[in-house]
Amino acid sequence: MEPALAQRIAAGEVVERPGSVLRELVENALDAGASSIRVTVVGGGLDLIEVSDDGQGIPFDELPLAFARHATSKILSEHDLEAIHTLGFRGEALAAIAAVATVEATSATSDGSAGARIVLREGKVTEQSRRARSPGATIAVRDLFAMQPVRRGFLPSRSAERAHLLALIRLYAIARPMVRFSLTLDGKEVFRSAGLGEPAALAAVHGAQAARLSPLGPRSIGDGQLHGYSGDPGFTRGDREGLLIILNGRWIRPKAWLAAIESAYQPILPHGRHPHAVLYVSIDPTLVDINLHPAKLEARVRGDDEMRRGLGALIRERLGNSVTPASLLANPLERPRQRLLPTPRRSLRETGGAYSQELDFSSMRVHGQIFRTAILVEAGNTLYLVDQHRADERALYELLTKQESHVASQELLEPLRLEARERDLESIEERLPELADLGFRVERFGRRTFLVRSQPIGLPGSAGAAVLESLAGGWDEGANWRERLLIDIACRAAVKRGTTLTDQEIDALMARWQGCAARAQCPHGSPIVAVVHAEDLARHFGWP
Numbered sequence: 164m165e166p167a168l169a170q171r172i173a174a175g176e177v178v179e180r181p182g183s184v185l186r187e188l189v190e191n192a193l194d195a196g197a198s199s200i201r202v203t204v205v206g207g208g209l210d211l212i213e214v215s216d217d218g219q220g221i222p223f224d225e226l227p228l229a230f231a232r233h234a235t236s237k238i239l240s241e242h243d244l245e246a247i248h249t250l251g252f253r254g255e256a257l258a259a260i261a262a263v264a265t266v267e268a269t270s271a272t273s274d275g276s277a278g279a280r281i282v283l284r285e286g287k288v289t290e291q292s293r294r295a296r297s298p299g300a301t302i303a304v305r306d307l308f309a310m311q312p313v314r315r316g317f318l319p320s321r322s323a324e325r326a327h328l329l330a331l332i333r334l335y336a337i338a339r340p341m342v343r344f345s346l347t348l349d350g351k352e353v354f355r356s357a358g359l360g361e362p363a364a365l366a367a368v369h370g371a372q373a374a375r376l377s378p379l380g381p382r383s384i385g386d387g388q389l390h391g392y393s394g395d396p397g398f399t400r401g402d403r404e405g406l407l408i409i410l411n412g413r414w415i416r417p418k419a420w421l422a423a424i425e426s427a428y429q430p431i432l433p434h435g436r437h438p439h440a441v442l443y444v445s446i447d448p449t450l451v452d453i454n455l456h457p458a459k460l461e462a463r464v465r466g467d468d469e470m471r472r473g474l475g476a477l478i479r480e481r482l483g484n485s486v487t488p489a490s491l492l493a494n495p496l497e498r499p500r501q502r503l504l505p506t507p508r509r510s511l512r513e514t515g516g517a518y519s520q521e522l523d524f525s526s527m528r529v530h531g532q533i534f535r536t537a538i539l540v541e542a543g544n545t546l547y548l549v550d551q552h553r554a555d556e557r558a559l560y561e562l563l564t565k566q567e568s569h570v571a572s573q574e575l576l577e578p579l580r581l582e583a584r585e586r587d588l589e590s591i592e593e594r595l596p597e598l599a600d601l602g603f604r605v606e607r608f609g610r611r612t613f614l615v616r617s618q619p620i621g622l623p624g625s626a627g628a629a630v631l632e633s634l635a636g637g638w639d640e641g642a643n644w645r646e647r648l649l650i651d652i653a654c655r656a657a658v659k660r661g662t663t664l665t666d667q668e669i670d671a672l673m674a675r676w677q678g679c680a681a682r683a684q685c686p687h688g689s690p691i692v693a694v695v696h697a698e699d700l701a702r703h704f705g706w707p
Contacts, residue, residue, distance in 0.1 A: 178259050180318055181208025182327045184304050187256035189335055192216035193412075195300065198358065199343040200335075204328055206349070207321030208307060212328075215301040221270040223279035227288055230266070230281070232258040257302075262286040263314075264307045270300040285310065329353060330404070333368045337407060337441055338414045340364035365392065365441070372398060376439060379481055384473030385466035387446040393481050394439035396431045405439035411448060415462050423475035427482065429688060442474060472646070479688075480681050529673060536660045538669055544697035551672060552660045553685035558675035560653035560686040562621055563601065572602035572617040575624070579615040580608075581631040591634050597645060603630050622656065629655035650686040 178184060185208065192200050195218025205211040221229055232255060260266060261283040271278030271294075280294035308314045318324065325348050332346045336356040343358035356367040365373040375398040380390035394405070406421050407414065420442075428438040452463040464470060530539040532551070540547040583591055591605075591613060598605050602619030613634065615627040629652040658664070658672065676682060676691075683692055700706070 178263055178307075180327070181212060181307060181324050182331055184208065184212050184260055184264075184307060185214070185328055185331055187260065188212070188214040188302055188304070189332075191256065191302075192218055192300070193335075193339060193342065195219045197299065197342060200345075202328075202332060202344070202346045204325065204346070204348050207324035208328055209315065209318075209321065209324070210307075211303060211305050212307070213301065213303040215299065217297070217299040220272040220298050220300050221268075221279065222272055223277065223293065226268060226270060226279045226281045227291065229268075230257045230261050230283055230286075230288070258286065260304055263311060264309070265305045267303045267305070268300065269294045269296055271296045271298050273298040325349075334407065334414050336364045337361075337368060338409045338412060361392070361441075361443075369439075376441070377481065379442070379477055382473070382477060384477075385469040386450055387444050387464075387466070387470055389442060389444050389470075389473065389477065391440065391442035393478055396428070396438075396482070398439050399432060399436035400439070401435065401437070403437045405437060407441045409441070409443045410462055410464075411445060411451065413453065413462075415453075417462060417464075417467075419467065419471050420474055423471045424478055427475045427478035427688070431482065431684070431688075431690065440478065444470070479684065482681075482684065527673075529669060531666075532664050532669060535663050538673065540673070546695040548693040548695075549673075549676070550660075550685075550691050551662070551664065552657050553689060553691040554676040554682075555657035555672055556653045556685045556687075557679050557682065557691060558672075559622065559626070559656055560649060561679050561681075562675075563619070563649045563653060571620050572604065573620045574617045575615065575627055579627045579631055581613040581615070581634060583611050583613060583635065585611065587634070594634075594644070594648075598630065601645075601649075603627070605630065605634075626652060626656040629653075653686055 178187075181204075185202065185204075189200060189202070192214055195216060197216035197218035199217045201215045203211065203213040203215075257266075262285065266283045267280070268282075269278060269280045277293045278296045280290070280292050281288060282290035308318075319327075329346060329348070332344055332354055336342075336344045336354075340356075340361045340363065341358050342356075344354065344356045345352060346354040354367070357363050362373070365376055369376070375395045376392040377395070378390070379393050382389050399405075403421065403425070406424055408417060408420055409415075410417075424440055424442070425437065428440075432438060446464060450465040453461075526542060528541045530541060533539050533548070536551060538549040538551055538554070540549055588611060592607065595605055595607075602617065603615060604617040606614050606616060608614045613631075615630055618627045618630070632655050633648055633651045658668075664672065683690060685691055
């Protein structure tokens with residue numbers, strides 16, 4: 164096989180569409196230390212993609228080498244693969260692009276030497292000369308896939324490619340907020356970021372909607388540092404493209420991490436809608452393996468499960484103290500009387516999360532229990548309906564999760580007895596040390612019998628029984644066993660709906676719940692609170 168043909172075949176793995184070219188060129192510019200990157204596109208990228216930067220540039224003698232396969236200055240030894248600090252590292256991109264397009268590159272370094280120009284067609288150098296320019300590089304890619312009409316025929320429309328290229332530049336503006344980006348499509352500038360940091364980059368991408376993104380963190384999770392921005396429940400879109408993970412300056416799409424973020428949002432979003440969130444994660448590169456796929460969208464991180472749980476917990480904490488005001492009292496002229504008071508759960512869903520507010524109980528009056536299901540609370544100009552089961556469930560769950568390991572426990576007056584199924588014996592036995600770390604001392608007692616002898620101080624007596632019920636359910640799958648067990652224990656031990664509570668019990672429940680870090684959602688993600696504002700009542704009754 165001729166080398167040129169082999170190179171063109173290999174290029175198909177790297178250059179799938181115009182966006183692949185743009186991605187490689189922009190990442191090369193970032194790796195070169197660029198503070199400003201200007202992108203010009205014609206014809207959806209098939210006619211022209213030009214990326215110009217003010218980075219360190221390429222010396223005259225090295226410019227042809229930059230377009231040779233597997234030639235890279237970013238990886239000098241096998242050891243470098245264990246701590247990758249650059250976005251690109253394989254040395255394939257420029258060679259692959261040159262194999263399927265006409266490429267012109269001009270470059271100059273900051274040492275005062277003359278600039279360089281090179282032209283390649285079908286991977287072969289056709290021109291090379293001196294060319295004056297300021298430090299940096301400009302690479303123009305023309306007639307992409309001109310020699311591969313079949314590949315061109317399978318590409319989306321040029322308008323779809325333009326939209327894809329714009330989305331990519333916006334991603335890089337968020338991933339590298341201190342870099343200035345501009346994008347010109349068919350002679351019209353359609354995007355510009357000022358390189359003034361994260362808030363400015365988010366404003367450039369989202370416009371006025373950026374005000375709906377609230378800061379998160381910073382926080383240490385395992386071996387990493389995390390901070391970012393999460394959108395309010397009303398800032399949604401129909402796809403998942405609003406969820407961004409930036410790992411060490413690199414945009415990636417780890418499925419488990421993104422699922423954890425979505426899971427935290429799911430209970431408060433309308434069906435079919437997805438949230439906006441941007442998470443910046445910094446981890447020692449020696450703990451990250453990014454060398455998994457040519458697109459570099461995947462990563463293997465040490466402590467992946469811990470980071471995934473931490474991401475979800477941080478989002479839930481942010482959302483946990485925000486509730487969506489439910490217009491429980493609708494205008495009687497606009498709605499039939501029988502629908503005047505929809506259920507709190509439905510009202511929260513119906514609003515679509517359009518607004519949010521922080522729960523504030525600094526001046527609270529508890530009016531008592533209603534329907535043996537909820538607690539009626541007045542605070543300021545707002546009435547709160549607090550689901551007694553979910554509030555207690557949240558309080559118990561947070562009490563359990565705050566216990567790190569080897570927690571203080573109390574002996575039960577009478578041990579609780581569990582007769583386990585034969586198929587569950589092994590999995591229960593394996594979990595006994597974890598239960599002990601949580602303060603639940605469970606012992607084997609006979610062939611199929613287990614005894615709960617103690618439980619963490621502060622939990623109600625029903626918690627021990629909840630452990631038995633959970634174990635009987637066969638919690639034997641996956642890495643989330645501990646979290647799911649704690650949620651299940653909290654749910655089973657919490658006060659039930661339909662239970663009449665005394666004033667003292669109500670006060671104790673409210674005190675436990677007010678001490679929670681996330682008060683608006685139960686551990687399953689369901690809303691705890693519905694709200695009725697004074698202005699809703701005034702509007703309904705016609706009060707002045």
